[in-house]
Amino acid sequence: MRSYKPVVMTVATLSILPFVLATYFSLANTSLFGKAGVTLFATYGAVVLSLLSGIIWGRIIELPESKHGRKLLVSCNVILLVSWVSLLMNTPELSVALLLLGFVSIYWVEARWLKPSNANKPYMSMHFGLTSVVCIMHLLVLYPHY
Numbered sequence: 001m002r003s004y005k006p007v008v009m010t011v012a013t014l015s016i017l018p019f020v021l022a023t024y025f026s027l028a029n030t031s032l033f034g035k036a037g038v039t040l041f042a043t044y045g046a047v048v049l050s051l052l053s054g055i056i057w058g059r060i061i062e063l064p065e066s067k068h069g070r071k072l073l074v075s076c077n078v079i080l081l082v083s084w085v086s087l088l089m090n091t092p093e094l095s096v097a098l099l100l101l102g103f104v105s106i107y108w109v110e111a112r113w114l115k116p117s118n119a120n121k122p123y124m125s126m127h128f129g130l131t132s133v134v135c136i137m138h139l140l141v142l143y144p145h146y
Contacts, residue, residue, distance in 0.1 A: 005122070012130055018044045019137050026141045041141050042095035046083050048134075049099060052106045053080045059114055068113040075109045093145045100138035107131045 025037025
């Protein structure tokens with residue numbers, strides 16, 4: 001069986017770069033393609049949160065029936081919908097704050113209800129590290145606004 005671990009680790013780590021760029025634009029109070037850094041940050045954050053929610057959905061579908069499966073599916077959708085609605089409010093700072101809660105919630109839901117096996121421990125460690133970095137960047141983006 002082929003291992004995708006190196007690819008997953010590389011792509012996941014590189015996915016931080018747009019967050020770093022958007023954080024820079026936000027703190028420097030500059031724009032890219034006419035969009036403020038905070039807006040770029042919020043929209044990319046919503047995309048990544050959607051991806052993480054999809055990953056959880058995929059893991060649930062692949063697992064045998066579990067007592068927490070329904071809770072996980074509903075939780076992921078609620079988190080995702082709140083994040084999406086925050087983008088529609090046209091208040092990027094609020095979106096960033098709600099996305100921060102979304103990232104923490106997605107990690108908590110996955111760690112709490114999808115008990116990682118020994119095979120998934122490296123993934124959960126990577127997920128924790130990347131989520132921590134992303135949350136710190138959320139706070140950096142929010143800091144000048146509050």
